[in-house]
Amino acid sequence: MTPIYTPSPDDMLYNKINYLWRLLATGFCFLLFALGGLILGYFIIPIVLTVAKIMRIKKPKKHIAQFCIYLTFRFFTGTMSALGLVKYRFISFDQLKNDKGTLIIANHPTLIDYVSIVAKLPFCDNLVKASLWQNKFIRRVISTAGYIPNIHPEQTFHDINLTLGAGDNLLMFPEGTRSTPHKPIQLKRGAAQIAIRANAPIRIIHLNCEPATLAKNDKWYRIPPTKPVFTLTVRELIDTQALLAACNQLPSVAARRLTRLLEQHLQDYAD
Numbered sequence: 001m002t003p004i005y006t007p008s009p010d011d012m013l014y015n016k017i018n019y020l021w022r023l024l025a026t027g028f029c030f031l032l033f034a035l036g037g038l039i040l041g042y043f044i045i046p047i048v049l050t051v052a053k054i055m056r057i058k059k060p061k062k063h064i065a066q067f068c069i070y071l072t073f074r075f076f077t078g079t080m081s082a083l084g085l086v087k088y089r090f091i092s093f094d095q096l097k098n099d100k101g102t103l104i105i106a107n108h109p110t111l112i113d114y115v116s117i118v119a120k121l122p123f124c125d126n127l128v129k130a131s132l133w134q135n136k137f138i139r140r141v142i143s144t145a146g147y148i149p150n151i152h153p154e155q156t157f158h159d160i161n162l163t164l165g166a167g168d169n170l171l172m173f174p175e176g177t178r179s180t181p182h183k184p185i186q187l188k189r190g191a192a193q194i195a196i197r198a199n200a201p202i203r204i205i206h207l208n209c210e211p212a213t214l215a216k217n218d219k220w221y222r223i224p225p226t227k228p229v230f231t232l233t234v235r236e237l238i239d240t241q242a243l244l245a246a247c248n249q250l251p252s253v254a255a256r257r258l259t260r261l262l263e264q265h266l267q268d269y270a271d
Helices: 009-054 061-082 093-098 113-118 130-134 139-144 153-165 190-197 240-246 251-270
Strands: 087-091 103-106 125-129 148-150 170-172 202-210 229-238
Touching: 009 061, 009 139, 061 087, 061 113, 061 139, 093 229, 103 113, 103 190, 113 170, 113 202, 113 229, 125 130, 125 153, 130 139, 130 148, 148 153, 153 170, 153 190, 190 240, 190 251, 202 251, 229 251, 240 251
Parallel strands: 087 229, 103 170, 103 202, 125 148, 125 170
Antiparallel strands: 202 229
């Protein structure tokens, strides 16, 4: 019979100190992110754009801004790792190097999903919900980076079509909000409709966080008792046009089937 483990007083003291440290470090990272958005939008990106103009670097303004965001998020995720807040595992991200004009679909279990993915993508467009355009901390950043506001459906699709048609990749979280841990994943049909209408392939990125943290309705100070492991895995490329052909060129039917397919894939990975 296996004896029941009883933590020693030293172990209990260590666990308590570790928990308090991670709580303080979490608050510091939230403050860092808020201030970082202002510094990035009002100082770093404008300075880099000015230098690029002086040096006659012929890169689109949005790509320069996106690269600045990428470097900033690499620093931020590295800071979280160094402070012992999270352990990151990135799997098969090399597959993204050859993706052009691809719709990147990811599930959304935590508050830091976007930051974690973009920390591995030097150039990537994003579909941003309307409320974030009113956020003074990040509004200037997302505007300069050419991110697409999800406000007016027809204008949004027009901008998405231009982005994908130019060979740029677009990141979307089709759940629309953070998912609830251990609950079935439910996607909105918009992502599938966009992929079908824009003739764009889909790349799946699955995110898993154990133990769960910063999930839907979680307060920032509700941290787990142990350091979470955040695993991001790049999955297969889905040929949406082959799916459309299998649905007799009926976009609405193909979008419904694609939505179910994405839900199944993401749920299977989550399980």
